[in-house]
Amino acid sequence: MDLKTVTLYKIAMPLKTPFTTHLGTVKDREGIIVEVMDTEGRKGYGEGVAFSSPWYTEETVETSYHVLKDFLIPILHNADIKHPSEAGRVFDALRRNQMAKAALETALWDLAAKKEDISLSKFIGGKREQILSGVVVGAKTNEEVRKQIENFLERGYQRVKIKIGPENDYELISEIRHFYPDLPIMADANSAYSLDDIDRLKRLDDFGLMMIEQPLEYDDIVDHAKLQKELDTPICLDESIVTFHDARRAADLGSCKVINIKIGRVGGLGTAKKIHDYCLDKGIHVWCGGMLEFGISRAHNIALASLEGFAIPGDISESSRYWEEDITLPEVTVKNGMINVPDKPGIGFEINEKRLGEVTILKENFIL
Ligand code: MG
DSSP states (O other), X not given: OOEEEEEEEEEEEEEEEEEEETTEEEEEXXXXXXXXXXXXXXXXXXXXXXXXXXXXXXXXXXXXXXXXXXXXXXXXXXXXXXXXXXXXXXXXXXXXXXXXXHHHHHHHHHHHHHHHTSBHHXXXXXXXXXXXXXXXXXXXXXXHHHHHHHHHHHTTOOOEEEEOOTTTHHHHHHHHHHHOTXXXXXXXXXXXXXXXXXXXXXXGGXXXXXXXXXXXXXXXXXXXXXXXXXXXXXXXXXXXXXXXXXXXXXXXXXXXSEEEEOTTTTTSHHHHHHHHHHHHHHTOEEXXXXXXXXXXXXXXXXXXXXXXXXXXXXXXXXXXXXXXXXXXXXXXXXXXTEEEOOOSSBTSOEEOHHHHHHHEEEEEEEEO
């Protein structure tokens, strides 16, 4: 790919509203921006979506930065990658660290699409010109949740995802159902339950949820298969699906009817697309999950969600959901619950250099 340099930016930006799950609250979002440049001066961008602490997966911003700087960039230096689809296999020399791998791999996809002068969506075979938008609510009290939902519905979102746990599940969902009898709702448990809670989870079948996401342990696919046999509500797996083979095994076991595909969690766009293709073939529904991300990851998500299998609204919301001012231009906006897929080359968004400068706390340049 005639790569010349890689630049890493460590950034930090306050969220407009703190985001709460049963595992904690995020107030300031740190992240990593990866910029790759080829010998003709073309630039591609990726984003590291690990959080500051390892509550979602084992990775953090610090570990991702370390793995990028000390392992992945040297691997890239020694490899002769002709197409971004080869990067996943090359990076598999390292175990896991999926978000660090995805940060660099997605930058290569952006660069390659720009070189072909087509949008990333077209480059990966996307068919949709607009994608379905959804929003995640993460608030402390039921009243705050309801207020946020009201506000999001006014802004045109068509699907709402709420965070639940044993301390608030039935009351919270019945309250929302009381006010919004027909609203498509997903409930995300982020592993708040065990198989002992099976009766508790069965009660949630009353509400006609679109799905319940990751009710059991973050690395489980066996107990989820047992649970799915007992529940009418479709189970969606998030944390448990870290590789293509995880998706294949979950499909074989009947652990879920839906998979939330996150580019960062599965190590890159190549694997994300492979999981999409497999699920489409096996009749497993997919949607694109969010990571409280900045604009570059959001742009990659939009390209991914333009693939034909993404028929369920994902966690892809407008820039203003999280940020006063994002690092990309133009802002992503939602109209009638839809987001336009850009047709400009690559990710289709410009870098807001001024804003990126303001939020950068560390910048390092590496020559390949
Ligand atoms: Mg989730």
